[in-house]
Amino acid sequence: MLIETAQTATIVITLGIETSCDETSVAILRDRAEIVVNLIASQIDAHQRFGGVVPEIASRKHLELLNPLLGAALEQAQLNWRDLDLIAVTHGPGLAGALLVGVAAAKALSFAHDIPCQPVNHIEGHILSNFLAQPDLAFPMLCLVVSGGHSDLILMRDFGIYERLGRTRDDAIGEAYDKVARALGLPLPGGPNLEKMALTASEAMQFSVSNMEPSFDVSYSGLKTAASQAAQKYPDQIPQIAAGFQRAAIAQLRRNVERALQEFKPATLGLCGGVAANSTLRGAMQDAATKAGINFVVPDKILCTDNAAMIAVAGYYRHRMRADKDYSVQSLNFEAHSVLPVA
Numbered sequence: 303m304l305i306e307t308a309q310t311a312t313i314v315i316t317l318g319i320e321t322s323c324d325e326t327s328v329a330i331l332r333d334r335a336e337i338v339v340n341l342i343a344s345q346i347d348a349h350q351r352f353g354g355v356v357p358e359i360a361s362r363k364h365l366e367l368l369n370p371l372l373g374a375a376l377e378q379a380q381l382n383w384r385d386l387d388l389i390a391v392t393h394g395p396g397l398a399g400a401l402l403v404g405v406a407a408a409k410a411l412s413f414a415h416d417i418p419c420q421p422v423n424h425i426e427g428h429i430l431s432n433f434l435a436q437p438d439l440a441f442p443m444l445c446l447v448v449s450g451g452h453s454d455l456i457l458m459r460d461f462g463i464y465e466r467l468g469r470t471r472d473d474a475i476g477e478a479y480d481k482v483a484r485a486l487g488l489p490l491p492g493g494p495n496l497e498k499m500a501l502t503a504s505e506a507m508q509f510s511v512s513n514m515e516p517s518f519d520v521s522y523s524g525l526k527t528a529a530s531q532a533a534q535k536y537p538d539q540i541p542q543i544a545a546g547f548q549r550a551a552i553a554q555l556r557r558n559v560e561r562a563l564q565e566f567k568p569a570t571l572g573l574c575g576g577v578a579a580n581s582t583l584r585g586a587m588q589d590a591a592t593k594a595g596i597n598f599v600v601p602d603k604i605l606c607t608d609n610a611a612m613i614a615v616a617g618y619y620r621h622r623m624r625a626d627k628d629y630s631v632q633s634l635n636f637e638a639h640s641v642l643p644v645a
């Protein structure tokens with residue numbers, strides 16, 4: 303039954319909270335696409351000496367950072383709690399303890415200030431970040447989601463209607479970037495530093511990648527191992543290895559995207575997730591869309607890596623889709639999930 307209450311009829315201001323991994327972020331979104339504030343506190347310094355994200359440290363840092371960020375976001379937006387119409391929070395997938403910090407805070411704030419609360423799937427947040435860049439995108443949209451945990455090829459037929467065409471059989475592309483960066487002796491953040499190193503190379507080392515046809519799946523573990531072994535064998539050729547890894551990793555994605563463009567003939571090609579901040583990948587996908595004669599969309603780089611603006615926009619659309627509009631106590635009846643498929 304669809305019950306429109308006065309409280310939920312119009313969502314103008316959405317507060318987004320993101321704590322799924324190592325970025326603590328709070329954003330305020332006006333209507334469907336105007337970012338009023340998007341504060342992102344990276345924890346990279348706390349994890350640097352361990353060479354990767356330490357879940358326990360991530361949770362503690364979220365606890366430390368979240369309240370000050372909430373205060374700062376409201377102050378910068380010159381808003382009070384009573385001005386907010388919706389609280390959107392990531393409830394998965396991600397690190398369980400990290401997610402719990404955001405979920406507990408969102409529930410408490412929702413209850414205390416009587417504001418509806420909308421749980422958001424982090425991956426749906428990445429996908430809908432494209433609507434911050436172009437709010438009137440045409441469906442169907444073929445969307446490549448590339449992050450530290452995902453390498454999914456998704457066909458989005460409408461809001462909330464997703465079909466997963468392909469995924470990774472082993473490592474996600476971001477994870478492979480980070481592990482190869484470490485093998486190459488590069489500091490965190492691995493992905494961006496590997497990209498910088500690759501751009502200094504005059505030539506690229508040749509690496510082969512697995513062919514998963516006829517599926518749209520990808521695999522990065524073989525490439526990751528080959529690049530890491532090359533780093534040990536040829537320590538004087540780090541830029542060439544970085545360039546070769548990046549070329550092979552992106553070629554695999556491009557081949558799948560081009561096949562899916564031919565088969566499904568979408569109206570839009572979208573790119574999102576942390577690895578979508580990579581300029582070479584952005585260029586390759588723009589090129590594939592141009593060749594297919596369709597619109598290409600990718601968020602600003604700062605909206606590709608984890609942020610709360612994408613959670614706010616996804617919460618906004620999810621809220622509009624929700625049949626159950628009774629936001630009394632039921633709206634707080636959700637949990638954090640470390641595994642949470644979007645399709």
Ligand code: KG4
Pocket residue numbers: 323448449450451452475476477479480491492493494497575576577578579580581606607608
């Ligand atoms: O979406 P995201 O911020 O967090 C997850 O949901 O996983 O993605 C983080 C991933 C990391 O693996 C990071 O190394 C990678 O995105 N990344 C990049 C670049 N910027 C971030 N990988 C390649 N090139 C980049 N410029």
Ligand code: ZN
Pocket residue numbers: 424428449450575576607608
């Ligand atoms: Zn992410």
